[in-house]
Every structure is written in C-alpha cells, then in structure tokens.
Amino acid sequence: MKILNDSKRRLQKLKILENFFKQPDLVGIAVRTEIIHSFFEKNIEALDASKLELFHLQYTDSLIELLRKLKKQKEATILNIDTEINAHKAYLAQLAHSDKRESSFETDQRFHETEVSALLEAAYSTLTGLYKPYNLSSIRSFPNQYAQSYFRDDDDVTHLLLVQGTKLYTLEGLSIERLLLSRLATKNFKLRFVCGYCASRQYFELFRILGSDDEFIWNLQTNGFYLLKEAFKHQLNREKNTCNSGTLEGELDRKIGILEEKRKEVRNSFPDDVKELLKKYRETIDNNNLTDEQLNIEEEKNILNSMLDLNLNN
Known part of the structure; x- marks a missing residue:
C-alpha cells in the first residue's frame, strides 16, 4: 500500500x-x-x-x-x-619538509657568497674601465628560497638603511658605496654571509669582509650595498639564521587544536x-x-x- x-x-x-x-x-x-x-x-x-x-x-x-x-x-x-x-x-x-633543508641552507649560502662576491667584483671591474657583465637575478635565488623561513625578524629597520649622504657608485640596477667597494677590492672580494633580516616587511642581508672588521648590508629592495656603520653594530643580532618553523609549528598546532574543539562543539x-x-x-x-x-x-x-x-x- x-x-x-x-x-x-x-x-x-x-x-x-x-x-x-x-x-x-x-x-x-x-x-x-x-x-x-x-x-x-x-x-x-x-x-x-x-x-x-x-x-x-x-x-x-x-x-x-x-x-x-x-x-x-x-x-x-x-x-x-x-x-x-x-x-x-x-x-x-610543508614545514616538516623544510626542516630537512637545514643542511641545504648551509650549503646554499656558500654558493650565495660566491655569487655576491662575483657581482661586486664585476661591478668594480666595470667602474675601473674593464667591463664585466653581472646578473642581479642570480643572487636573488638564495633569499627567494630561504628568506621567509630563515631570515630573522627585526622590528627596527632604521639601522639597516643607508645613511643619508653616503657616497655611492650607481650602475645599472644597483648602487654600491664607494668606500665599501674600495675595501672589498683590498680583500680580493672575499666575504662571508652572516645572516638575513626581515624588518618592516623588507629584506636585508648582512655580510662580513674577510680579513677585516667591516660589515656591509645588501638592501634587497633597492639593490643597494653599503657599509654597516659602527654606531649600529651593537643593535644587530648576528647569530646565524635558523629555520623558524619550530615557532610556526607550535602556533599552527595550537590553531588546529582550537579548530578541532570548535568542530566538536558545533557537531554536538x-x-x-x-x-x-x-x-x-x-x-x-x-x-x-x-x-x-x-x-x-x-x-x-x-x-x-x-x-x-x-x-x-x-
């Protein structure tokens, strides 16, 4: 029926x-x-x-x-x-996968040092009358890959910026402090990557000229290279960069826990x-x-x- x-x-x-x-x-x-x-x-x-x-x-x-x-x-x-x-x-x-890249970061920063050194040496040769091509994009591959996960947060950008009145050489796509280029030349452009910074959503890298106490900044926003002034040195944390995924993982785990509790509450x-x-x-x-x-x-x-x-x- x-x-x-x-x-x-x-x-x-x-x-x-x-x-x-x-x-x-x-x-x-x-x-x-x-x-x-x-x-x-x-x-x-x-x-x-x-x-x-x-x-x-x-x-x-x-x-x-x-x-x-x-x-x-x-x-x-x-x-x-x-x-x-x-x-x-x-x-x-993704973060778990990036943790496995710690050794890659160490290795790649050595290549990065070589590329930055070659670029600055090419700029010096060009300025002294012997033109040498350089590739700005190649030196960006390192920060493009690691900046977000490794560069250190810094809430004060002022001590990382170029000091007004600094004398610069200007080439196509970049500018270099004259004194910095002179000191690099005396040390055969041997340099060491110290660490990277993220300040006010801007990226910077800190280098040391080997065989000296001189340190210099690469401002990734302006492609400017300039010496770090002595007055600012004590304001910077120079410890090597480490992957910040641990902090992120803890925060993400906390958020997932809150969401799962919310899901249970909605379900019941x-x-x-x-x-x-x-x-x-x-x-x-x-x-x-x-x-x-x-x-x-x-x-x-x-x-x-x-x-x-x-x-x-x-």
Missing part, C-alpha cells in the same frame, strides 16, 4: 536524522513514530490509513524538514572548519528552542491513545508548524 510505503520512507529519514543529532527526545520521537506506523500496518484492514498519512503530513514531515535545515547548516559550518584545519595541516607538512550543539519543541512534540505523540483507533492530530499541530518558523541562524 502506497501510504504504508511512504510511511516507511519517512521513518528511514527520521532514523538517519535521529542518528546524526543523537538527541534523547528525538530518539523517543523516532521510536513512537515507528510504533504508530506498526499499529496501522498491523491493523490496516480496520483503520483508516489516511489518518497515518495526515499524521505524517502535519507532524513527521515538518520535523524532517526542520532537522534537514539544521543538519545542512551544521554540516556547512563543519565543512568550513575542516577546510581550515586541512589548510593548517598542509602547511605543517543543538539549539535550545528546538530542544524545547522536540520535548513538546514528544509529549504530544506519546499522549495519543492508539486504542482509540484514531490519532489526535489537530490538538498540537501548531507546535510542529512553529518549528519551520525558527531562525536557525541564531
């Missing part, structure tokens, strides 16, 4: 929703609805099956529609949280106003006397209809 088959389908939908929300009153409602269905199924010849259909239309369908809306909203929120969790976990995986939450309606609904169908061979479907139908008017965004 079509009415009984439709009733079974409604029961299946209700059980799925009951299993999703796991609310005590909803469990009781599902059980009572199944009893009502069974009562009609066993007495199909004696009872008016249209009463069962009317019961579902005014009660079960309204409840299923409400719970579906609530489930859809909850699942959308959980999906957004899961997306954020997965993004954090993916970045954590249930609106108080809906709880109250479920309680009234359960009382209503529990009070129906099946031996009367008729369901009282009019008395409290407004309880279920009011469910559909709930603002689930609250």
Whole structure:
C-alpha cells in the first residue's frame, strides 16, 4: 500500500536524522513514530490509513524538514572548519619538509657568497674601465628560497638603511658605496654571509669582509650595498639564521587544536528552542491513545508548524 510505503520512507529519514543529532527526545520521537506506523500496518484492514498519512503530513514531515535545515547548516559550518584545519595541516607538512633543508641552507649560502662576491667584483671591474657583465637575478635565488623561513625578524629597520649622504657608485640596477667597494677590492672580494633580516616587511642581508672588521648590508629592495656603520653594530643580532618553523609549528598546532574543539562543539550543539519543541512534540505523540483507533492530530499541530518558523541562524 502506497501510504504504508511512504510511511516507511519517512521513518528511514527520521532514523538517519535521529542518528546524526543523537538527541534523547528525538530518539523517543523516532521510536513512537515507528510504533504508530506498526499499529496501522498491523491493523490496516480496520483503520483508516489516511489518518497515518495526515499524521505524517502535519507532524513527521515538518520535523524532517526542520532537522534537514539544521543538519545542512551544521554540516556547512563543519565543512568550513575542516577546510581550515586541512589548510593548517598542509602547511605543517610543508614545514616538516623544510626542516630537512637545514643542511641545504648551509650549503646554499656558500654558493650565495660566491655569487655576491662575483657581482661586486664585476661591478668594480666595470667602474675601473674593464667591463664585466653581472646578473642581479642570480643572487636573488638564495633569499627567494630561504628568506621567509630563515631570515630573522627585526622590528627596527632604521639601522639597516643607508645613511643619508653616503657616497655611492650607481650602475645599472644597483648602487654600491664607494668606500665599501674600495675595501672589498683590498680583500680580493672575499666575504662571508652572516645572516638575513626581515624588518618592516623588507629584506636585508648582512655580510662580513674577510680579513677585516667591516660589515656591509645588501638592501634587497633597492639593490643597494653599503657599509654597516659602527654606531649600529651593537643593535644587530648576528647569530646565524635558523629555520623558524619550530615557532610556526607550535602556533599552527595550537590553531588546529582550537579548530578541532570548535568542530566538536558545533557537531554536538543543538539549539535550545528546538530542544524545547522536540520535548513538546514528544509529549504530544506519546499522549495519543492508539486504542482509540484514531490519532489526535489537530490538538498540537501548531507546535510542529512553529518549528519551520525558527531562525536557525541564531
């Protein structure tokens, strides 16, 4: 019979929703609805099956529609949280991979020293009358790869900037302090990378001229090379750069933990106003006397209809 088959389908939908929300009153409602269905199924010849259909239309369908809306909203929120969790976990995986690059950083900074030395020597040759080509992009490969993960944060950029009045040589694409170039030439352009800085979202590298106490800055924003003034030396941390992923990993783990707790809270939450309606609904169908061979479907139908008017965004 079509009415009984439709009733079974409604029961299946209700059980799925009951299993999703796991609310005590909803469990009781599902059980009572199944009893009502069974009562009609066993007495199909004696009872008016249209009463069962009317019961579902005014009660079960309204409840299923409400719970579906609530489930859809909850699942959308959980999906957004899961997306954020997965993004954090993916970045954590990248950091784990970058930790293995510590030895690569040490090796690559040796190559970087050679490239910077060659560029400055080429600039010197060009300025002294013997043109020598240089490649600015090649010396950027090192900071492009490592600056974000290794360069040290520094909130004061002033001591890393060029001092006003410094005399410079200007070539295509770069500028070099005259005194710096002279001192590099006397030391055969032998230099050592000390560390990199990130200050006010700008990147700088600090070098030392081997065989001297001189240190100089490469300003990556201006491609300017200039000596670090003695007055500023004590303000700089010269320790070698290390991967900052440890700090990032801790912060990401903390954020993931917060998001997972939020996900659990959303998954287990249930609106108080809906709880109250479920309680009234359960009382209503529990009070129906099946031996009367008729369901009282009019008395409290407004309880279920009011469910559909709930603002689930609250």
